[in-house]
Amino acid sequence: MIRSIALALLPLLYLAAPASAEGDATAGEAAYAKACARCHRTVARITPFIEGKTAAERAAWLDAFLAGHHVTDAKIRADLVAYLLAN
Numbered sequence: 859m860i861r862s863i864a865l866a867l868l869p870l871l872y873l874a875a876p877a878s879a880e881g882d883a884t885a886g887e888a889a890y891a892k893a894c895a896r897c898h899r900t901v902a903r904i905t906p907f908i909e910g911k912t913a914a915e916r917a918a919w920l921d922a923f924l925a926g927h928h929v930t931d932a933k934i935r936a937d938l939v940a941y942l943l944a945n
Contacts, residue, residue, distance in 0.1 A: 901945045924939070
């Protein structure tokens with residue numbers, strides 16, 4: 859019975875996960891170091907400007923911003939979002 863309930867709740871956990879869960883923060887750190895750090899230097903200089911109250915709102919804002927800011931690859935964008943939101 860408990861197993862059935864746990865399996866039934868699994869899809870709800872997926873829906874509640876922030877968008878950044880799709881990205882790999884470690885890969886995002888490498889992408890940031892390779893392509894972003896030369897202009898933006900540290901992540902601490904960027905994170906105060908990320909808009910949104912919830913993690914999902916912040917992830918959506920970052921994804922939209924990065925799409926128009928030199929990051930056309932969706933996978934790299936997701937990795938960068940995961941990295942930026944983790945810091």
